[in-house]
Amino acid sequence: MPFINPENGYLTVINLFRTDAPENVDRLVSEMRAIVDTAAFPGWISSTVHRGQDEPGTANFIQWRGKEDLESRYAGDEFKHRTVPVFHEITTFMRLMQTEVELSLRHPDQGDVTEISPDRDDYTVIEILGVAPADQSELIAVLGSAYDWLVDVPGYRSQSVLRGIRSRSPGGGGDLAAVGTDNDFVVVYSQWDGKESYDAFRAPAGDEPPVARRKSQDKRNALVTATDVNTYRVVHTRSASESALA
Structure with missing residues (x-):
């Protein structure tokens, strides 16, 4: 199963898809599963498909050996002339984000590494935070x-922070157009x-939050220029075989 680990050095690509028709989510998941189950791209490590909960859509958490392998995939005819047109047909929004894992922290009862798998029952949250590159x-x-302070929040399991490198969106001809500028976002998984538990964390009832949490949130709010968030369940994953990685 895939793990989120800043020490593995992978390029992590998070692809977000949205649709305005909830029934299209089934097709989105089906199309993504088909790609994942036949993936044999040079440098591809793993793909994990997430189904949107609060908003209709999907996310694919993909690990690559490096940028060159990813760009080779994007330059291929199959991606440009089959994959992109299919997703244009069933989505209203696509964003392909290159990132690198900066840190991954867990509640002590979650073990030594962050695992993402449909075999777990995690309620997963993916936040895209806009930020000035200098910040x-x-x-x-x-x-x-x-x-x-998160470690003491009921229901918390893990938080991984990924540095945004580059964000793009596919055009009608399959070519990719830049979204924003390099290094202008951070992903929180x-x-x-x-x-x-998550809803209670987002909207705590009763007393004012503890000082440490309030200060942390104030600093975050001062730096963040935009927020895009959805919740997910992991529904499918597949990794390259060890022999393919050798």
Whole structure:
């Protein structure tokens, strides 16, 4: 199963898809599963398909050996003339984001590494945070420091922070157009034990949040220029064989 680990050095690509028709989510998942199940691209490590919960859509968490392998995939006729047209037909939004894992922290009862798998029952949250490129490293540090209080939040399982490198969207001819500028976003991938815990975390009732949490959130809010968030369940995953990686 795939793991989120800053030490593996993989290029992590997070592809977000949305549709305005909930029934199209089934087709999105089906099309993504078909690509994942036949993947044999040079440098491809793993793909994990997520089904949207709060909003209709999907996310694919993909690990690559490096940028050259990814660009080779994007330059291929199959991607340009089959994959992109299919997703244009059934989506209203596509964003392909290159990232690198900066940190991945877990509640102590979650073991030594962050695993993503349909065999787990995680309620997964993916946040795309806009940030000025000059402030990106500071935002990552602020997000990392949140572990000090997150570990005591009921239902929290893990939080991984990924540095945004480049974001693109496919055009009608299959070519990719830049979205924003390089290094202008950060991805937060978090796992919870369920919707109830996550909703309670987002909108706590009663007393004002503890000082450490409030300060952390204030610093985050001061740096973030835009927020895009959806919740997911992992529905499918596949990794390259060890022999293919040799």
